[in-house]
Amino acid sequence: MESFCSCFAYPIRAHSCSFVVQIPILILMKRLRRILFPLFFSLLLSFVLLEAGLALLCKTGRLKISKPSYSLNNVFSRYWADLNPDFGVWHEPYSTYKHISPCFNLTYRANSYGARDRERQPAANGKPRVLVLGDSFMEGYGIAGSDRLSDRLEKLTGIEHLNFGTSGAFGPTQYLQLYKSLASRFEHNAILIALLPDNDFLDDDYEYGLKTHQGRLRPYYIGESPNYELTKTPARNPNTPARYLENLLRQFTYAGNLVKYLKSLRRHREAGTRENYAGYFDYTPAQWDRLKYVLEQFRAAAPDKKIVVLTIPCDTDILCVEKTGEPPLPRQLNELCRSLNMTYLDLLPPIRSAPNGWPACYLACDRHWSAYGNEIAAGALYNYSAKSLF
Structure with a gap:
């Protein structure tokens, strides 16, 4: 059977017409x-070239971002995730995470209840024990577990120091909820409560x-002092393809880590955080009232426990002290802790006067304490409160 092809003025077979029509398509595909x-x-x-440039900047210390771990385990790891309904971010039991930066290469491990610590039993068997609460400084971000403040104090005193610190934008309200739950x-x-003014307010x-x-997923005290209400912001779904793709890029490329870093900077700027923010100076009256309330709630939750409150300085705090x-x-925390029958120790003076210089107390590629910084802090705490706490 014949058909009329619009390309020509005479009838041809159908398959011949389709062949002619395919010619422009083949030409287009070649182009x-x-x-x-x-x-x-x-x-x-x-x-x-971008990856090579970023790698070089990281190696020379000019760019302080995490390096790719090249670990598929990290892509799916829930070592830092919003897991706990009471206080948010925590470590999934027995999870691991390989953390690489220009100045450290570590693998973190969580125990059976999600702490970065050796396995502990609920019962103390009549022996004294200290619970250590705080954020990434207490968890030991960027250093081996044995170099942390808690581990050093345990070695100095022979008394167990159970570490419940975690990274992940963890603040005092979360310390309190973690303690309670x-x-x-x-x-x-x-109880040892380590405050980081740099971001805790x-x-x-x-x-x-x-x-x-x-x-x-984060708990907050909202309202006016002293009539606060506890509220929580919901967590987004962490199991979306977009989230796994983001994790994949971070674990296998420098560019992925750079994007994360730039996003963090943008969020802080949009929130109005000033450059060179110094938490020892720049907190507001409302933020102070909230911290005061949290410490009062700690005393109410642990009426018969010894409580030591630490403040940890960052580089911007020390520079601001030297300038202003x-x-x-x-002074405010000392007065508050006295009224609550707590012991207060400010770690800014011993860190600032460290024999090797205060910059040595911090990682070369990061604002967290180095092993040396933890050593200085542990010595200061032990010398100051050994009798009252231990």
């Missing part, structure tokens, strides 16, 4: 290949959190 292949290789070369299950006679600020911690003089926070 696309000529365009797309060079474009693809140009993009690939640009990406390789998890840490208090372990028999203890003392901000971590507990609900309005700030709405801008910088969107999609995070003594900060107001230590």
Whole structure:
């Protein structure tokens, strides 16, 4: 059977017409290949050069971002995840995470109840024990577990120090909720609360959190002092393809880590955090009232326990002290802790006067304490409160 092809003025067979129509398509595909292949290789070369440049900047210390771990386990790891309905971020039991930066290469491990610590039993068997609460400084971000403040104090005193610190924008309200829901299950006679003014006031600020911690499961005290109400922001679904792709890029490329770093900077700027923010100086009256309330709730939750409150300085705090003089926070905390029958120790003076210089107390590629910084802090705490706490 014959049909009329619009391409010609005379009838031809149908398959002949389709062959003629395919000719422009083949030509188009060849042209696309000529365009797309060079474009693809140009993009690939640009990406390789970008990765090489970022790697060089990290190696020379000019760019302080995490390095790719090249670990598939990290892509799916829930070592730091919003897991706990009471206090948010925690470590999945027995989870691991390989953490690589220009100045450290570590693998973190969680125990059966999610702490980065050796296995502990709920019963103290009549022996004194200390619970250590705090954020990434207490967890030991960027250092071996044996170099941490808690481990050093355990070695100095012979008394167990159970470490419940965690990274992940963890603030005082979360310390309190963690103590109530998890840490208090372990028999203890003392509590060590490590405050980091550099971000603890901000971590507990609900309005700030709405801008910088969107999609995070976090508890907040909202309202006016002393009539606060506890509220929680819901967590986004962590199991979406987009989240796994983001994790994959971070674990296998420098560019993925750079994007994360730039996003963090943008969020903090949008939240109005000033450059060179110094938590020892820059907290607001409302933020102070909230911290005061949290410490009062600690005393109410542990009426018969010895409680030591520490403040940890960051580089911006020390630089601000050297420029403007003594900060107001230590005086306020000292007065508050006295009224609550707590012991207060400000670690800014011993860190600032460290024999090797205060910069040696911090990691070369990060603002967290180095092993030396933990050593100075442990010595200061042991010398100051050995009799009252231990």
